[in-house]
Amino acid sequence: MDDTIFALSSGSPPAAIAVIRISGPAAGQALVALSGDLPSPRRASYRTLSVSRETPLDQALVLWFPGNRTATGEDLAELHLHGGRAVVNAVEAALAQMPGLRRAVPGEFTRRAFANGRIDLAEAEGLADLLSAETELQRRSAIAMAGGVLSRQVEQWRDGLLGISAAVEAVLDFGDEDDVSDLPPDFTSRIAGLAEAVSGWLSRPRAETLREGFRIVLAGPPNAGKSTLFNALVEAEAAITAPLAGTTRDVLTRAVAIEGVPFLFADTAGLRGETDDVIEAIGIDRARTAVGEADLVLWLGDPDDAPEDAWQIAAQIDRSGRAAIPDARHRVSAVTGEGLDALRRDLVEHGRKAMPRPGDAALNARQHALLGDARSALIAAGKESDPLLVAECLRRARVAFDALIGRATTEDMLDALFGRFCIGK
Structure with a gap:
C-alpha cells in the first residue's frame, strides 16, 4: 500500500x-x-x-x-x-x-x-451489507454489525477463553507443584457458560434470510391458480397466466418487501405424475427442488398431497364449482382481491419471526460456521480430562474466534469480501 x-x-x-x-x-x-x-x-x-x-x-x-x-x-x-x-x-x-x-x-x-486496523473483518462484512441494504430490517442489522456488536462480543469471549487457557497451561507447565496439579474447580462451568453464550448467537436468525428474503414457494397441481396468486402477491404481471395446463415451465422468482420485511416469492410448474413433455418434466423437477429449499410453501392443491408444514391455501374462490377446503389457512381470490390482505398480514408476521429483531446483528454463513467450530471445540474441551487435550481444544476455539474477526484470514477470502464493495468504498 x-x-x-x-x-x-x-x-x-x-x-x-x-x-x-x-x-x-x-x-x-x-x-x-x-x-x-x-x-x-x-x-x-x-x-x-x-x-x-x-x-x-x-x-x-x-x-x-x-x-x-x-x-x-x-x-x-x-x-x-x-x-x-x-x-x-x-x-x-x-x-x-x-x-x-x-x-x-x-x-x-x-x-x-x-x-490498517481501523475495522475488523466482521465490521467490514457489516459495512458491505449496509451498502446493499434495501429494507429497514436489513439496514438496522447491518448498522449493528458494522458498529462492532459481534466484534466486541467475540473479543469478550476470546478474553475469557485466554483466562481459561492460561489456567490449563499452568497445569501443563507446573503440574508437579501441589497448587497447580489439577484443573481449576470452576473449569467445567466456565467452559459450559462460554459454549452456551456462543450457542445463543448460533440460534439467531441468519443473515442470508435477511439479505435474500424469506423464501416463499407457491406450489400445487397445474391450473391451481399459482401464477395468478404470485402476480397478486408481488403486485406485477411477472408470470404468464393462461387456462392451459402446464403454462409455467420453470421457477420464476421475484423479490419484494412487504411492510419492510424482505420476501422472495417463487412461482413453480404444476406438480403432477408422468408427462411426455420433456420440458414440463424438467420444470416439475425444478419445482420439487424449490419446494425442498423453501422457508414456507403455499400449497394450492389437495390437502393430502401437501408438503410438511405447508400452508393450505384455497385459491380461486371467485370461481364456481371449486371444491371446498375446510381446513385452509387462507381463502383467497387473486382476481377480486378477497382474502389477500389477510394472507399478506399473516406472511409478514410469520416472516418477521424468521428475521433478526430490529437492530440485532445476524451471522452470515462464514461467521456461523466459525462460531460453530468454536462451540464444538469448547464442548470437546469440557469433556476432556487430559490437560494436553484440553489445551488443544481451547486453541481450536481461539483460532475460530481469530478467523471470525480477521486475525487469521486468507487472501482469497478477502478478495471475495472486498470485491462486494463499490469502487469508491
Whole structure:
C-alpha cells in the first residue's frame, strides 16, 4: 500500500455534488497540487482546483485528514465538486497524471481500513451489507454489525477463553507443584457458560434470510391458480397466466418487501405424475427442488398431497364449482382481491419471526460456521480430562474466534469480501 488511490465515492454523475476521495502517502501532495496549499486538518475549505493557474477545473470544498486517525488509517483527502460529468472526468484525469496516484479498485478503501486496523473483518462484512441494504430490517442489522456488536462480543469471549487457557497451561507447565496439579474447580462451568453464550448467537436468525428474503414457494397441481396468486402477491404481471395446463415451465422468482420485511416469492410448474413433455418434466423437477429449499410453501392443491408444514391455501374462490377446503389457512381470490390482505398480514408476521429483531446483528454463513467450530471445540474441551487435550481444544476455539474477526484470514477470502464493495468504498 505504498501507492495512493483515488475514486469517485458518491453516486454517478450528473448530481448536485460529487465526492472524490484520495488515500495514501501522496494524498497531501495531490491536494496541494490541485488547490495550492494544504488546508487545516478536518475543516472544509473553499478552493479553486486547477492543474495550472490559467485553467481552473472547478471551485470546490476540500478536506484534509492526516493519518492515521482516518477512515482508511492513512492520509486522506476529499474533494467536494460540482457533480457534472465533465467536472468529475477532468479532476480524475488530473489526478491520474500525478506520480504515485492510480484509480482504486472495488473495495480498496475499506480493505486499507481493515489492513490498517481501523475495522475488523466482521465490521467490514457489516459495512458491505449496509451498502446493499434495501429494507429497514436489513439496514438496522447491518448498522449493528458494522458498529462492532459481534466484534466486541467475540473479543469478550476470546478474553475469557485466554483466562481459561492460561489456567490449563499452568497445569501443563507446573503440574508437579501441589497448587497447580489439577484443573481449576470452576473449569467445567466456565467452559459450559462460554459454549452456551456462543450457542445463543448460533440460534439467531441468519443473515442470508435477511439479505435474500424469506423464501416463499407457491406450489400445487397445474391450473391451481399459482401464477395468478404470485402476480397478486408481488403486485406485477411477472408470470404468464393462461387456462392451459402446464403454462409455467420453470421457477420464476421475484423479490419484494412487504411492510419492510424482505420476501422472495417463487412461482413453480404444476406438480403432477408422468408427462411426455420433456420440458414440463424438467420444470416439475425444478419445482420439487424449490419446494425442498423453501422457508414456507403455499400449497394450492389437495390437502393430502401437501408438503410438511405447508400452508393450505384455497385459491380461486371467485370461481364456481371449486371444491371446498375446510381446513385452509387462507381463502383467497387473486382476481377480486378477497382474502389477500389477510394472507399478506399473516406472511409478514410469520416472516418477521424468521428475521433478526430490529437492530440485532445476524451471522452470515462464514461467521456461523466459525462460531460453530468454536462451540464444538469448547464442548470437546469440557469433556476432556487430559490437560494436553484440553489445551488443544481451547486453541481450536481461539483460532475460530481469530478467523471470525480477521486475525487469521486468507487472501482469497478477502478478495471475495472486498470485491462486494463499490469502487469508491
